[in-house]
């Protein structure tokens with residue numbers, strides 16, 4: 367079957383990522399090179415982002431499994447090497463009340479606990495594997511972008527608190543002093559878990575740790591075909607093939623449809639775009655009183671996410687564009703540059719030195735999906751972090767390693783709100799149009 371992708375080919379084929387992270391990270395660890403010849407292993411992982419590498423790391427280290435990762439591009443090419451570096455949560459878009467109504471109090475609590483565990487896992491990986499990922503800040507902030515949005519903050523803060531997440535409500539004046547000024551700042555909630563990091567340094571460290579623990583990692587090995595006969599899997603790349611008893615699909619937004627039909631139509635990749643400025647001067651930062659290094663995002667439905675990096679650049683990002691072509695990238699860069707100057711007038715003239723973008727994923731349940739295929743219990747998957755995968759995906763990889771190792775029942779590892787496949791989107795061919803319509807609607811609501 368032919369493989370297909372949802373967006374412009376440029377998003378899948380362009381090997382170099384012009385990100386600030388690529389410009390400032392050490393080179394990737396030496397991997398095992400592209401797959402060649404007829405190989406076999408116990409567990410094959412497709413995709414070498416946080417999810418795939420964490421699965422491989424935990425399978426090798428905690429469960430002594432013979433595991434190989436097949437990554438289409440160079441290590442760190444996917445979203446894991448190019449995100450905003452926000453270690454924040456929750457990873458779904460279903461509100462807490464809706465989650466309680468659908469799954470119950472206990473399951474919602476288990477889900478939020480798994481999100482806190484996911485933050486701790488990033489912390490623990492850094493500590494135990496000696497990964498220096500430029501940790502910054504304490505917790506993260508949700509900033510009201512207009513006065514009416516501030517009215518919703520107390521309920522949001524209380525809701526999280528009820529599930530054991532420490533939060534602090536801040537008035538505009540309090541946040542002026544501790545966060546930043548700016549034209550879209552009317553109070554905030556400080557969620558006091560999480561931090562900022564250099565995503566590619568984290569990825570490099572995780573890759574090195576997986577290799578050190580015995581996982582075999584093949585970069586530049588796109589899986590083009592998947593054959594299953596008599597319960598055994600064979601993954602075929604341009605240079606070789608890999609037989610495995612179990613397969614973990616960790617391709618998230620970069621999924622190729624047609625490779626594993628059970629997943630077709632269930633994933634909605636969406637573009638997230640980032641610019642970084644040149645280092646801002648002390649006077650510019652003082653003019654906005656930008657004194658906080660924690661990650662921040664605002665209450666817009668099409669939210670802005672931003673943070674000050676170690677060398678005092680502003681990273682500023684947003685979702686948008688349903689095309690993915692080079693021309694639309696240029697338009698998106700110009701738009702982000704203009705909007706960052708409107709939100710922070712003192713930074714308006716600052717040159718933007720880097721622009722890049724990549725694919726996050728949405729699922730029909732508005733929640734991540736983690737588990738195994740109902741019709742083939744030897745195939746596992748994780749997708750749908752809704753742009754919050756820096757902590758969720760290492761956690762999901764660890765969870766899939768536990769499922770594949772067979773030590774636990776699936777429902778003991780993965781909380782009910784995110785366990786199992788999400789339904790297919792109706793008329794999957796229309797997915798980009800749904801997104802376009804949603805962007806138009808949210809754009810109007812956000813005015």
Ligand SMILES: Cc1cc2nc3c(=O)[nH]c(=O)nc-3n(C[C@H](O)[C@H](O)[C@H](O)COP(=O)(O)OP(=O)(O)OC[C@H]3O[C@@H](n4cnc5c(N)ncnc54)[C@H](O)[C@@H]3O)c2cc1C
Nearest residue numbers: 413415416417438444445446449450452589724754755756
């Ligand atoms: C611009 C941007 C900003 C973001 N900001 C944040 C943030 O600040 N905080 C946060 O929590 N999350 C953020 N995210 C989301 C987060 O980066 C992702 O959720 C997470 O990295 C997904 O990890 P993953 O391992 O599942 O997938 P990825 O890192 O995308 O890895 C999937 C890999 O699979 C490979 N692949 C696909 N098909 C095949 C195949 N057939 N054969 C072999 N390999 C294949 C791809 O090449 C890719 O490298 C952001 C994402 C983007 C794009």
